[in-house]
């Protein structure tokens with residue numbers, strides 16, 4: 001099996017899972033219990049919090065553990081339900097499907113998928129209380145100008161939230177330099193266990209999930225110690241894999257350039273994250289390409305995983321180009337299990353697909 005769908009979720013890191021199973025006494029207890037098992041869990045949880053905080057240059061007191069980045073994003077939006085909000089047209093569904101559309105101003109993107117500080121400046125009024133923008137787009141990998149936007153917003157009376165899910169470990173994140181009030185991260189995108197997220201927040205907020213007093217009253221629910229630990233331990237590994245992933249993407253692009261395929265890259269290679277490559281094949285429908293590669297043991301995606309299972313064309317590609325292009329576009333996303341041999345094999349398989357050279361079927 002060749003897995004090129006890391007932007008949907010990473011292959012899990014077996015050595016971390018093994019480490020968890022071999023030290024189960026540190027994970028069995030409820031970290032809020034007062035006995036020995038509880039204390040062992042608490043120590044793992046708090047050590048993980050410190051490590052995760054360090055990874056984004058944050059104060060551990062500002063790290064709130066959640067069950068997903070979707071929940072982290074929802075938590076922030078739930079605090080601004082009645083306010084005017086600025087976001088972009090290419091955000092993740094956990095933002096787009098949650099905002100109150102009547103009170104939301106959507107920034108456009110250019111042909112490479114970037115929103116701009118200039119448009120934000122134009123649209124920002126005193127009524128806007130929240131600006132929520134993504135760092136790296138999940139479908140095309142565009143690295144958005146959030147550092148510049150944070151610099152501009154830092155003296156304004158507006159809350160700045162950044163969805164950093166696809167940036168984490170691929171692009172440096174520093175909360176001080178971002179001048180953000182909050183950001184979201186997801187453990188499973190870097191090799192941690194699924195269903196564990198992080199909300200960094202330096203302001204007092206109301207919890208979305210109410211109940212117990214966990215996470216200092218900011219998020220109720222029994223803590224997921226294994227999720228926190230697996231994310232904290234995955235981060236340094238993911239950082240050490242950066243160069244390899246960059247090389248894999250360059251190698252893939254070089255093979256494309258040398259091929260007789262008819263294709264275009266969606267977005268720009270200039271300022272994009274190294275793990276995502278989105279391609280347009282004018283004469284091949286994306287569904288067909290996905291199924292064909294799947295039959296040959298290769299996993300890719302035709303949009304964000306939340307839309308998988310449906311044939312809905314990518315909202316991001318539609319906004320940047322048009323519906324027709326979106327129906328002929330696929331995403332390859334790379335990670336630590338991939339090799340150049342995987343890419344060679346993929347090209348051998350692709351070469352046999354009718355229409356890939358742009359000729360009519």
Ligand SMILES: Cc1ncc(COP(=O)(O)O)c(C=O)c1O
Nearest residue numbers: 068069070092138163165166186
């Ligand atoms: C940019 C972005 N934001 C948020 C999320 C949601 O993450 P989670 O799966 O942890 O809810 C994703 C997941 O695909 C994403 O790519």
